[in-house]
Amino acid sequence: MLIAHRLIAALDRLVPAPNAEAHCDGPCGVYDPASARIAGEAVLSMAKKIVALDMSAEGSHNTYSRYVTIKEEQADIVKRELCILWHDYFKPEHLEAYPDLHTIFWNAAKQGSTCKTTVSVEACEELMSMIETIHNMFWESKGREVPWYTAS
16 A cells, blocks of 8 residues: 555645646536525524523523524524625626625625524524524515525
């Protein structure tokens, strides 16, 4: 095995492979704000559960920890999914139709951070409203009417 590694390394030095470039991390072309919506719904659900939790009940501290962990993980997913849409799907030509595109996405990502670091049902509802705005922009940019809905 060691000889094979040396041969491959020597070959790579003699004939290096050219660099390949793509316009995004994985040029699959499959984009959909639904994943941000689902994660956003989980953030909102966990915030509601945390607010309603009776901390004097037995086992409530463990439940609280689980709810907070889920809320924070899902808020990270919201931010990641929104950034994928922002950075990979939307292009400079979309700015003509959506001149406030960058502000909308930046504010939504910041709202995801707010929802991650606080327990506020109102902040989570605002995040869902922002995701809905992005949902509508996204599908409009594709020339499709896809109604907004939530699973909960």
